[in-house]
Amino acid sequence: MMKNGYNPALLRLELLAQGIKVDPEFNQQLGTGLKEPLWTRTGPTSTGIDLMLEKGMYCSPAIEGERFPYHYKNSPFLLGVDDSGQGVIKKNGETIQKVKPFPRPSFYGKKTSSGNLMEKIGVVTGDFLAIAIDNRCWFWGYYREDELINYKERQCKFCGIGLSMKRDELYRKSKEDILEVVGAAVEGGDAKHIGINAGTMSPPGRGHEEYAEIVSAIKDRYDVWIRLSICPPEKEKYIDTLYDAGADQIGYDIEVYDPRKYEYICPGKLHEVDRDVPHQHFFRMLEYAAKRGGPNKAYSILVTGLESRETTVQGIEELCKRGVVPRMGIFRPIPGTHLEKHPTPNPGYLVYIYRKLRELTMKYGVDSGCSGCGRTFVGTKEYDGVNPIMPEITDEDLEIAKVDINQPDASEIS
Ligand code: SF4
Numbered sequence: 001m002m003k004n005g006y007n008p009a010l011l012r013l014e015l016l017a018q019g020i021k022v023d024p025e026f027n028q029q030l031g032t033g034l035k036e037p038l039w040t041r042t043g044p045t046s047t048g049i050d051l052m053l054e055k056g057m058y059c060s061p062a063i064e065g066e067r068f069p070y071h072y073k074n075s076p077f078l079l080g081v082d083d084s085g086q087g088v089i090k091k092n093g094e095t096i097q098k099v100k101p102f103p104r105p106s107f108y109g110k111k112t113s114s115g116n117l118m119e120k121i122g123v124v125t126g127d128f129l130a131i132a133i134d135n136r137c138w139f140w141g142y143y144r145e146d147e148l149i150n151y152k153e154r155q156c157k158f159c160g161i162g163l164s165m166k167r168d169e170l171y172r173k174s175k176e177d178i179l180e181v182v183g184a185a186v187e188g189g190d191a192k193h194i195g196i197n198a199g200t201m202s203p204p205g206r207g208h209e210e211y212a213e214i215v216s217a218i219k220d221r222y223d224v225w226i227r228l229s230i231c232p233p234e235k236e237k238y239i240d241t242l243y244d245a246g247a248d249q250i251g252y253d254i255e256v257y258d259p260r261k262y263e264y265i266c267p268g269k270l271h272e273v274d275r276d277v278p279h280q281h282f283f284r285m286l287e288y289a290a291k292r293g294g295p296n297k298a299y300s301i302l303v304t305g306l307e308s309r310e311t312t313v314q315g316i317e318e319l320c321k322r323g324v325v326p327r328m329g330i331f332r333p334i335p336g337t338h339l340e341k342h343p344t345p346n347p348g349y350l351v352y353i354y355r356k357l358r359e360l361t362m363k364y365g366v367d368s369g370c371s372g373c374g375r376t377f378v379g380t381k382e383y384d385g386v387n388p389i390m391p392e393i394t395d396e397d398l399e400i401a402k403v404d405i406n407q408p409d410a411s412e413i414s
Contacts, residue, residue, distance in 0.1 A: 006096040007397040008053035009380055009390070011089070013350040014401065015061035016330045016376060019072030020049070020089070022063055023080035030087055034101050048332075048376060049079070050126060051087075052100040055382045055391070058126045058375035062332055070341050071333055091401075105191075107184035112177045121173050121181040127372030128227075129182065129191035133214060134172045134207075137161050137199025138231075139268030144202065154268030156255060157338035158303060158331060161199050175217055186222050192372065193225035193248075194218065200231040200268070207231065208238035212245035219246035227373070229253065229301075232273060232285035239289050243297075250289050251327070253301035254282045257315025261307045283322065290323040296367040298324045304353050304378055305331030305345030309409075313356045320364035327369050328357055328378035348407035351393055354378050358390040 048060035064072040078090045079099070087099045105124045111117055122131040136142035139154040140162040155162070185191040196214065201207035207230055215226055227249040228242065242250055255269070256262040259278035263270050274281045282300070289298035302315045312328075319326040330350065333340050357379055361368040368379040368390050382391055398405060 005397075005400055007391075007393060007401070008055050008057045008097060009354070010347075010351065010393045010397045010401055010403065011097055012053060012057055012059040012380060013354060013378070013393075014091075014347040014403065015059055015077055015089075017345055017347045017350055018077060019062040019064050019068065019075045020077040020079050021075055022049070022065075023078055026079050026081050026087065029081050029085055030101060034104060050102045050124075050375060051079075051089075052102070053089075054097055056371065057380050057382065058371050060126065060375040067335065068333070069335060071344055105185065106188035107181065107190065110184065112180045114174065114177055116177055118181045118184060121177045122185065124185065124190050125195075126375035127192045127370075128195050129185040129193075130195045130197070131173065131178055131181070132197050133178065133210070134198040134201070135161060136171055138202060138272075139200055142199065154272070155338070156266045156268065158255075158265065158306070158334065158342075160334040160337045163334070163336045175214055178214060179217055179221065182218050182222060182224070186224055193227065195227045195229070195373065197229035200273075204234035205238050206233045208233050208241055211247075212241045215242065215247050216245040225249075227251065227299075231269075232282055236285070236288045236292075239285065239292060243293055247293075249297055249299060249325075250293065251299040251301065252282050252286050252289070254279055254315070254319075255301065255303050256307055257302060257318065258307040258311035261311075265306060283318070286319070286324045287322050295323065295365075296325055299327050299369070300324050301327045301329045303329045303331050304350065305409075306339075306342075309349065309352055312353055313360075316353075316357055316360050320360050320366045323364075323366065325367045325369060326357065326361070327374070328353060330376060330378060332376070346407050346409050347401075347403045348405045349409040350378060351398065351403060351405050354390070354393060358392070362389065 048062050050060045053059055062068055062072050064075050076092045080088055080090055082088045082095065087101055088095045089097045089099050107118045112121065122129045138144060182194060196211060198207055211228055211230055218224065218226060225248045228247050229251045232252045233239065256265050262278050270276060270278060286298050286300055300319050302312060304312060316326045331344060333342055333344065357368060367387060369377060371381045374380050379390055
């Protein structure tokens with residue numbers, strides 16, 4: 001018997017906070033054709049099972065199990081099947097939502113002309129193809145020849161990019177391989193748009209020229225929307241290069257707004273990009289990118305769950321004021337990182353941030369990110385497209401779900 005009226009916008013926040021268990025019956029009946037979760041470049045929000053909730057909302061919760069030895073064990077959610085073989089989510093044993101899993105992309109298992117497995121070049125996440133063009137990061141000691149004695153002191157504490165080097169992943173992906181995989185994903189109907197990222201590269205361009213070459217090559221062949229995640233360059237002229245190449249959206253991620261916590265969590269970004277003044281260089285480049293690109297062409301990720309509610313909301317507003325799309329990631333502890341045992345944020349905290357994000361993006365007329373790209377983020381929509389309006393989560397929804405918005409949250413770094 002299905003419980004009626006469970007708001008999927010709320011359910012996705014609960015799932016992202018608490019993860020999900022998978023009923024063996026689900027794997028038996030629906031597992032063979034499913035898209036398996038693959039490690040991407042192990043940012044804070046990778047590695048989940050992609051699901052479509054009711055009203056077309058994407059969600060990619062962590063699966064309780066060996067990938068997350070310290071978290072998600074007490075998840076009340078179970079991914080199962082009903083009597084008709086349809087995927088459903090149960091909460092504490094009660095069916096609350098129909099769910100649609102994603103089929104395995106048609107190009108997985110195929111190889112590029114150079115012999116690389118296509119899913120090692122790009123993975124489908126939500127509704128887009130994610131390509132990490134390089135798995136090395138300046139703050140993990142790569143590219144640099146200076147005397148950085150202990151590079152571990154510069155890494156972002158939630159990030160596991162360097163760990164991907166141990167998993168047989170390619171350091172740098174070739175343009176030819178990337179183009180083949182983009183072609184396979186777009187023509188096979190597996191992805192609606194492309195997301196490109198990498199670790200931080202060397203100054204002064206921080207990878208803008210390399211990204212521009214790839215963007216331009218993709219745009220020459222395919223009519224596809226491209227979003228980039230990259231470190232701010234030293235000078236504005238590099239941003240022009242990316243837009244001139246055809247980039248549709250550029251992201252410089254500030255990760256944490258509270259200056260003291262930013263110093264602790266992202267020491268490399270603070271000392272080497274912001275030159276010891278929290279966010280000054282990030283904001284300068286974001287402002288330029290937002291003005292040069294036009295509305296909703298620049299974004300920045302803040303990781304929800306590492307600082308207080310108040311400073312998180314201040315960060316959202318500072319981005320909105322600058323015309324920058326705030327993309328609110330949700331902290332997910334990657335094993336092997338500094339924060340692998342750090343608690344995840346609770347659902348009530350995420351609902352608080354969700355409501356503020358909704359309010360502020362509407363107030364400033366800034367987009368809140370698309371539903372597919374937001375599968376592991378706070379914001380969502382019931383449709384595709386650029387628009388600030390997120391569905392409401394009402395007090396009645398909270399009552400149905402028994403979620404307490406005032407529940408104290410243990411995830412803030414002290
Ligand atoms: S800049 Fe930080 S988050 Fe980005 S890849 Fe490097 S260490 Fe990871």
